[in-house]
Amino acid sequence: MTHNTTTASAEAEVRVRDLTVHYRIEGTEYPAIASVTLDLPRGRITGLVGESGSGKSTLALALMNAISEPGRVSGGTVHVDGVGEVTALSAKQLRAVRGSALGYVFQASQNSMNPLRTIGRQILDLGRSHDVKDLPGLLHRARELAERMGLDGKRVLDSYQHELSGGMRQRLGIVFALVLNAKVLILDEPTTALDVLSQAAVLKIIREVHEENHLSTLIVTHDMGVVSEIADNLAVMYGGRIVEHGPALELLRAPSHPYTKALIRATARITGDLASARALPGRPPDLTTIPKTGCVFRERCAFATDVCTGSEPRLEEFRPGHRRACHADVALVRTSPATPKGDVS
């Protein structure tokens, strides 16, 4: 692991402030993420974790201003250095920025290639749509990246999507995200189609390319094992909120939010002990059941008191570069063996 130990000193390439996204369901709007404030520092990999439905993909899409109907960005800002305010860009400006300044691999993007064109032609299309002058150079870089991903570069560039396995397409998704030399890289579940060995190899390459190009990288995953291997900083989401954010090692060793603690305990690869790994009890809320007042985690939290029903805890820094949103005492959460409430599944 090559984790840095602080979030505070690095310069932020991406600054998200009070970002809120609503989805409309049967005529009523519900917040999928609420007042998210987060910096993605240059040269750092930030892991975004949380159970299914916590709002991770919505946040990743909102960073690119790519939320579509029935959703909308209803508040807040996303500032990217060298690009400006992303939520204020026109559709044309957005097309130019996506892929070039902002590289991304969205969930299931291994299924979203053009079935009628070879991968090489699609790389050329990408280059042309971003006014790349040196197209042979672009192909060369794509081939080199593919080879670093453990693929036969020439073969995959000459292939059509249907000739490639899910794992190969997933690696190529990462090649597409990196080939235009983006400064910000957003990867949503980049290794889910890979077996554990390939996953480790691809994570290593992401880390190398990230360091060579001094990127700001966000990796979205529900897999704490993935982020424990690669992330410098971690942001933990629950019910559309960031509930803890700080240096990865510190957060993994001494979680200070009851939800982070439960999430880590449920991950055998981190505890290193299958027998001691405990399933996270209870279920996360969906959009219609997220509490409107108080702490969103209180119904599953072993530390909840009356104050958690009455007021929502703010995400506040309790030591440099480490923030959490919880009313309970930090030391108590860190030292107590308490597990979350709920019906053990």
Ligand SMILES: Nc1ncnc2c1ncn2[C@@H]1O[C@H](COP(=O)(O)OP(=O)(O)OP(=O)(O)O)[C@@H](O)[C@H]1O
């Ligand atoms: N297009 C949509 N219309 C309505 N609700 C949506 C839409 N997309 C997402 N949601 C809801 O918004 C909430 C957040 O979803 P999101 O996909 O961002 O979570 P996630 O943490 O990325 O989950 P997963 O790990 O399963 O992808 C969920 O309750 C989800 O059902």
